[in-house]
Amino acid sequence: MDATLSRSPQPVRNLHRFANPGRFLRISGRLLPPLAVAAAILTAAGFAWGLFFAPADWQQGDSVRIMYVHVPAAWLASSGYVALAVCSVLSLVWRHPLADLAAVEIGPVGAGFAALCLATGSLWGKPTWGAWWVWDARLTSMLVLFFLYLGHVALVRAFDDPQRGYRAGAILALVGVVDLPIIKFSVDWWNTLHQPSTITLTGAPSMYVGMLWPLLICALGFTLGFAAIVTARLRAAVMERRIRALLMARARESG
Structure with missing residues (x-):
């Protein structure tokens, strides 16, 4: 065993146990199908409940149903960036x-969810605020998060040496973490058009339970879907790397 690894704390050694590509492919291969099926079932159930059975909002009417996509997308955009930073x-x-491979694969998926959040927020904002876009603190900070994702995607691919790209992307990801508390607390720090959080860790939800449950189910389905997509992409990246290494070894032998 590597001397550095043997002196590492137990949690770090456990992390490195799953660094073996073969072990990762075996474990992820068993987990991916049930993960994808659970994501599809929960998302479909949450959408059906929210779109057809949950009540409309007394102020916003049926336009509030956009939240069953918008809120989970916003949650995954932020939590995906946390995973990128980790x-x-x-x-x-x-x-x-x-x-490094995981970070490369998380970036495009997180960017997709951030774009979905911005698009659905714009669709929700038009009937609610009368405008497709306003320079609201939360909207602006979410737009910054979207650009951070795009910057990471571009930066890790901007170098001929992949390791330099990974290192530059990692530094950008850690610097960009400062945007996450701004997104979270912008409605408390500034006077914004967004309403305060309806779900908090310290108090009871301020949302009607008939709307809360389908929202939570959609959020769980989106979360499992995010994990399934990243896992599938990471499996493909690992297999691509192994195939490339095998071809290079054969080329050296034949040369």
Whole structure:
């Protein structure tokens, strides 16, 4: 066993156990199908409940149903960036072999959810605020998050040496974390058009339970879907790397 790894804390050693590509492919291969099926079932159930059975809002009417897509997309855009930052720490501090690949695959997925959040927010804002876009603090900070994702996607692919790209992307991801508390607390720090959070860890939800449950189910379905997409992309990246290494080894032998 590597001497550095043997001196690492137990949680770090456990992380490195799953760094072996073969072990990762075996475990993820067993987890991916039920993960994808659960994501599809929960998302469909949440949408059906929210769109057809949940009541309309007394002020916003049926336009409030956009939240069953908008809110989970916003949640995944922010939590996906947290996962990106965690992978960056694992890469920079502990040199976890799969952390860089995971960060590369999280970036486009997170950008997609951030774009979905912005698009659905615009659709929701038109009937509610009378405008497709306003420079609201939360909207602006979410737009910054979207650009951070795009910057990471571009930066990790901007170098001929992949390791330099991984390192630059990891630094950008960690610097960009400062945007997350701004997104979260912007409605409390500034006078914005967004309403305060209806679901908090310290108090009871201020949303009617008939609307809350389908929203939570959609959020769980989106979360599992995010995990399934990233896992599938990471499996493909690992297999691509293994195939490339095998072809290079054969080319060296034949040369």
